[in-house]
Amino acid sequence: MPRSLLSLFEPFVLALLGTVVLASLLPVRGSLVPLADGITTAAIVLLFFLHGAKLSREEIVKGASNWRLHLAVFLTTFALFPLLGLGLVSLPFVTGPTAAGLLFLTLLPSTVQSSIAFTAVARGNVAAAVCSASFSNLIGIVVTPALVALMMSGLAGQSGVSIEAVETIALQLLLPFVSGHLLRPWIGGFVGRHRTLVSSVDRGSILLVVYTAFSAAVVEGLWSRVSGETLALILLLCTLLLVVVLAVTWLLGRMMGLPREDAIVLLFCGSKKSLASGVPMAGVLFPAAQVGAILLPVMLFHQIQLIACAVIARRMAGAAGGEPPQAGPAIDTTLAD
Template identity: 40%
Template sequence: MIARLKTLFDPLVRLLLLAIALATVLPVTGEGRAVVRVVSDAAIFFLFLLNGLRLPRDQVLHGMRNARFLLPLIVWVFGVMGLAGLGLSRLGEGVLPSTVALGLLFLGLLPSTVQSATAYCSIAGGNVAASVVAAAVINILGVFVTAPLLALAAGGDVGIDLAGLQRIGLILLLPFAIGQMLQKRLGHVVAENRILLSWADRSAIAIAVYVAFSAAVEQGLWTLVSLSAWVWLALLIGAFLLLGFAGSWLTGGALGLARGDRIAFLFAGAQKSIALGAPLASVLFPPATAGLVLLPVLAYHLVQMIISAPIAARLSRA
């Protein structure tokens, strides 16, 4: 119980809740929306620049050699969880607003978290090196594959045109590529200022959420989603969490992974990344739509943080 309460006070969780509350009582409107959108794009650019600076290429290349662990994890994260998201979004179409139901599919196709999956893997006594590399590789893949898979699975509900692809390239891929090119020269700066730059990460994510929710609130977010829809969303997210955590643990066992790798597979396979979800939603969707699409992602992220702590603690004692 104490571990769960501590999770609620995680800095990123606090910032996300603050962003939602601020968007509810003080949404950005009118001319200010364009200014805040530019600030959000700049923050996302900086976030992916940092991601590029953090990730040593030699670690990724070394980790990719462990195909027995990495390939099934990629299939699980984008294939199995993506299909689960598609199925749950279809179930939700009759009881949720269509854009919120689409958010369940978007959630299923997102990559793993990086920091929290690695942290919980460490607490549980898992293979931290495998977790770090797997999460990094899957996040790189996510930038390339989440949007096309979303367009393919959603059909006409999501139209990714040339302008959308250009925004993905300019705001997500370009800064990551620049960071990778400068990694050997400036990577040590990121390592030496880890705490300060982690707040830059969180702030960029919170800004993206604030912009998306501001537009959604202006469109009537809290009246569009009824009480019964919130109940259904909670049930569908609960089913998603059960599949994510129980399924990834059982799959790791079925693959015959060593215990450390199985623990890494669990957290990398079950947790979904708001760090990519919020920026990608802001790039792919109009602001009003992005806020509704992010509802399932935010709900899943909050609950995955709450339940991961006791799971990791239990595994550490086993």
């Protein structure tokens, strides 16, 4: 089976779907909710600690000089995407939690692992991809909540970002991320030697947050409000959004006169949205009962971007001549983000 099709059956994709089914059939209720919330908070802290620990200063310094490329990725992620999001939610048939979820999706930072992996497969500038994707995730911890406060206030009952949410972001997201990165000189070796273990913890944290989020939403009647037509609409709009951004980023790379290796970075880093960042951020920024519905577009977009970018990366590698190189041990090819 072609590797581009394997993304459909990637274990994490199946685990994610299974988690949603489990939460729909056996949601957390009653006295177990505080316990689940406490475990979820610990998982979020661990998730961002590991993200910080995996951030390589050496690769960032190596790729940081290409400021035009990084600025283009930043503007695509935090300007073009949000503008397209505003266009989507202005459509008369996009309302309620669907509108909130689609707009929240467009405010998220780029992915890290999958952006780097696809850049490597397509024979792009891996060092620049590491820098752009890592910078996007780092600054997204601040920029995404700010954009939520600016653009989502009043949408589908959202009241913006409270002072309590800002404090939670600082304690649960930013502080663990910075702590993990500062401790990298001591734990970086362990992280590098145990990539499978770290990836499992990373993915497990995301699945736990998804389970608790959808549990709360199911208890509040999520599936009585989300129909098959709504899911089809979200799928269609997410696909349309990705197609537009992929086309714009590739054309922008050509207009800027970027070398092919850098244009590939802009294509893959500029078109992605991070599930790994979006899930815990949604849990912090929105009421528990709303998180599940808001995450639906994020989860669907995640699957679409993996499948589409896998196909594109393989085609680019073929156009460059021969089979793409296998990702070496320095490149984390897990696609959980």
